[in-house]
Amino acid sequence: MNILDPHSDHVHPTMVPAISDPHGDHTTSPDMGHGDHMMMMQMTFYFGYKNVELLFAGLVINTPGEMVGACIGVFLLAVFYEGLKIGREFLLRRNQVNVRYNSMPVPGADGTVLMETHKTVGQRMLSLAHFLQTFLHIIQVVVSYFLMLVFMTYNGYLCIAVAAGAGLGYFLFSWKKAVVVDITEHCH
Known part of the structure; x- marks a missing residue:
């Protein structure tokens, strides 16, 4: 039984005190081997x-x-991400097939029935366009x-680079965007 958890015979890794190595740039826990190093993760915003x-x-x-250099790279990655989203949307619109028009009855204000027309657009699953969209989607998710x-x-510094890059990317690529709600967004 240990003093950190009286109900357990093992030490919780989150409760183990960290020990600095002689170089001062890594910390290890007492139960880690000599070759195992783990950097402490900062949990508050800082400029360093x-x-x-x-x-x-x-x-x-x-x-x-x-x-x-890292800030410039991150900034460009965020600009690329915004451009990729708009590029995928452009390719999707360009490769749309199977356009169908469906009519649905909609009640009018005076009790009459109006017919409202909706456009349904599809894409073939086994097509080059869909494979390209799938590949670009994977890249978008990873980025x-x-x-x-x-x-x-x-x-x-890095947080500002991400935000500024996303802002510039949106400014450069989204000004002609036709969709108001972005259903392809992953992290917002």
Whole structure:
């Protein structure tokens, strides 16, 4: 039985005190082996450039120049994401097939019955256009999660880069957008 959890014979990983390594850039828990290192994740917004781990274990920002480069890359990724959304919508409209018009009875104000016409648009499942849309959808999902994870670093510079890139991308690509409600959005 341990003192951190009197009802259990094991230590909860979230309750284990962290021990700094001699270099001061990693922390380990007492139950981890010597080769296991784990960086502490920042849980509040901050503005800094030292030891900022970005998406991958080997991608660590340590200098102001690296932070500027990372911000530019994240900014461009967010612009690309907005462009990708609009590009997919454009391709979908261009490749629409099977247009059908359906009429439905709608009650009028004076008790009469009016006929309202609706346009139904479909696309073939086994078509090059649908395979392209599927591939672009996968890229869109991956990029959207990358941007979300970058924002979750809580680094103020990177968060501003995500927001500014999304804003510029929307400004550049969405001004001709015909759809008011975006059903292809993943992270908003």
